[in-house]
Amino acid sequence: MDEFALIRHYFGALTAARSDVVLGIGDDCALLRPTPGSELAVTADTLVAGRHFPVDTAPFDIGWKALAVNLSDLAAMAASPQWFLLALTLPAADSVWLAAFAAGLRTLADQFGVALIGGDTTRGPLSITITAFGSAPAGTALRRSGARPGDLVCVTGTLGDAALGLQLRGAVVVPTEADDDERFLQARLDRPSPRLQGGLALRGLASAAIDLSDGLAGDLGHILTASGVGADLNAALLPMSAAFARVHVPAQRLQLQAAGGDDYELCCCLPPAQLAAAQTRLDLPLTVIGEINAKPGLRWHDTRAGAPAPVLHGYRHFYENDG
Amino acid sequence: MDEFALIRHYFGALTAARSDVVLGIGDDCALLRPTPGSELAVTADTLVAGRHFPVDTAPFDIGWKALAVNLSDLAAMAASPQWFLLALTLPAADSVWLAAFAAGLRTLADQFGVALIGGDTTRGPLSITITAFGSAPAGTALRRSGARPGDLVCVTGTLGDAALGLQLRGAVVVPTEADDDERFLQARLDRPSPRLQGGLALRGLASAAIDLSDGLAGDLGHILTASGVGADLNAALLPMSAAFARVHVPAQRLQLQAAGGDDYELCCCLPPAQLAAAQTRLDLPLTVIGEINAKPGLRWHDTRAGAPAPVLHGYRHFYENDG
Numbered sequence A, B: 001m002d003e004f005a006l007i008r009h010y011f012g013a014l015t016a017a018r019s020d021v022v023l024g025i026g027d028d029c030a031l032l033r034p035t036p037g038s039e040l041a042v043t044a045d046t047l048v049a050g051r052h053f054p055v056d057t058a059p060f061d062i063g064w065k066a067l068a069v070n071l072s073d074l075a076a077m078a079a080s081p082q083w084f085l086l087a088l089t090l091p092a093a094d095s096v097w098l099a100a101f102a103a104g105l106r107t108l109a110d111q112f113g114v115a116l117i118g119g120d121t122t123r124g125p126l127s128i129t130i131t132a133f134g135s136a137p138a139g140t141a142l143r144r145s146g147a148r149p150g151d152l153v154c155v156t157g158t159l160g161d162a163a164l165g166l167q168l169r170g171a172v173v174v175p176t177e178a179d180d181d182e183r184f185l186q187a188r189l190d191r192p193s194p195r196l197q198g199g200l201a202l203r204g205l206a207s208a209a210i211d212l213s214d215g216l217a218g219d220l221g222h223i224l225t226a227s228g229v230g231a232d233l234n235a236a237l238l239p240m241s242a243a244f245a246r247v248h249v250p251a252q253r254l255q256l257q258a259a260g261g262d263d264y265e266l267c268c269c270l271p272p273a274q275l276a277a278a279q280t281r282l283d284l285p286l287t288v289i290g291e292i293n294a295k296p297g298l299r300w301h302d303t304r305a306g307a308p309a310p311v312l313h314g315y316r317h318f319y320e321n322d323g
Helices: A003-013 A058-078 A096-110 A162-171 A180-190 A198-202 A216-227 A243-247 A250-260 A272-281 B003-012 B057-076 B093-110 B161-169 B179-190 B198-203 B216-227 B241-246 B250-259 B271-280
Strands: A021-023 A031-032 A038-048 A080-090 A115-122 A127-137 A152-156 A206-211 A230-234 A266-271 A286-293 A297-301 B020-023 B029-030 B038-048 B080-090 B115-123 B129-137 B151-158 B208-211 B229-232 B264-272 B288-293 B297-301
Touching: A003 A096, A003 A115, A003 A180, A003 A286, A031 A080, A031 A115, A031 A297, A038 B080, A038 B129, A058 A080, A058 A096, A058 A127, A058 A198, A058 A206, A058 A250, A080 A096, A080 B038, A080 B129, A096 A115, A096 B271, A115 B161, A115 B297, A127 B038, A127 B080, A127 B271, A152 A272, A152 B093, A162 A180, A162 A243, A162 A250, A180 A250, A198 A266, A206 A216, A216 A230, A216 A266, A216 A297, A216 B129, A272 A286, A286 A297, B003 B093, B003 B115, B029 B080, B029 B115, B038 B057, B057 B080, B057 B093, B057 B129, B057 B179, B057 B198, B057 B208, B080 B198, B151 B271, B161 B241, B161 B250, B179 B241, B198 B271, B208 B216, B208 B288, B216 B229, B216 B250, B216 B297, B264 B271, B271 B288
Parallel strands: A038 B115, A080 A115, A115 B038, A230 A297, B080 B115, B229 B297
Antiparallel strands: A021 A031, A031 B038, A038 A127, A038 B029, A080 A127, A152 A266, A152 A286, A206 A266, A230 A286, B020 B029, B038 B129, B080 B129, B151 B264, B151 B288, B208 B264, B229 B288
16 A cells, blocks of 8 residues: 555544535545534644654554544534544654554544544644534634633633643653553543533533633633633632542642643633533533632632642643644 | 734734634634535645745745645635635744745735634644635535546646746746746746636536646546546647746656646536636636546547657656645
């Protein structure tokens, strides 16, 4: 098989049957039937080796993560995922690498019923750009700009796991030597779960939402700016996984949970009257961590007895998410 | 200005006002209003420095070409262009480079009224992935699979200019020293004109179409395969620009015109009864170069007296188009 036959071979299996795909891979464009009465939500994110994932990341996980970070953007808008395009730049067409990469993509794509509809493959330094498409009934998509004073600031799941997993990566020489906590934290870094059910559950309830890719402080900052409001957050309330609680160094907690990045949880703002409904509808924990108010800026507090005032430093990953 | 403020500054001007853009740049996704009754056409192409354009290409031309090659795919489907996403990977945010790149994008985007609706910027080796969106009334998009025996094989414009321009590039040290022919050929390489009017003109007339990115032989081959047919082409009929006619080495003509690539003209198949209507509707020359027939394969002829049988070698650009 030549290089492009190889690629067709591995990615052909990703073209799930969907009645809204009129024409998939193999022509100049894909042809799609948009959902009547809906708005189309589209997003594109690029992952560059060594920047958005460690260079030793398994190809299965690279495929998974490249799609996951895009589906996470659809989740944040409360859009139902439909299709994706893959633009893959590879140093060489290696069939072992391609098979594992495609399997990672396919596993996640199948979980949410999204179909690969086209894209491009080219030779060059490893980089993956995925464009993901979804739909939301007109007027229902969640935006960053709707937060209002009095809204509760909430996050899904737990924060800081991926950042701690990245910090540990150097210490974990052979995966089989890692213990369960380390494996959990690595998986949170390498195979994030896009919170699509969470986004849909928040539709009609949340006033604003964003997905957490760069870290809570920076991403919530986008909501505050877009909405023209501020927030007071309680560092003591940031939700920790059991593994994070056992493994982390307490002095690093706030940095990891609020500025570490790669959480791919949702942060939303909710009028207090909607909290119970949101928590009932969501299939994962939704934790209140603070409140929106009219004074611009993000202020950190810590309600634990004797806790020092929390200070967030300008800490960044060795790589950073740009989008 | 920090890096991302710079990028917002340069690309903000690309968000043309369109009533079908509900929400553009600045949230997790763009929100779009698809055209009722239409199919959505989408395509993504990546350009890697040194592979899809010479490394000495001016940033204005890189911006232009990155959008042009994608609009060319919409043209080949007879889709009306609407929007695009830009995923830009840059070694560094250089304001002079960004201003020129954005100006190239904007000049072409404005020409066709397409709006930048989002994307991603990241640091890494220079690479540009654009996803372009268009629409076509349901059932009217031109595909590769509709060619039938007896159809005429036609091409828009002229072939081989870009390939000859690339061949000459090494010899053209300073642009001001280039003569008019050289400048024309360089412009055909660096600033291709997507044949959007041509695609729309062929709607309802052509049985199949493709845009010429890799060269006529390879691209027509995709139509033949998708349609289950063959073709006989007359090398003597391949249309040349006046500059190409003056500058090229005759022994290289077929290689440049049929395998050089980067033409970004349309190749279409037309029932003979539709030829006159197509030529009338098109705003550029449409030249008959051969005929579709039932026998699989692509056969070259040359009707000029004394011409040797044309032989196409496996010649490729120093870089090749993969999509």
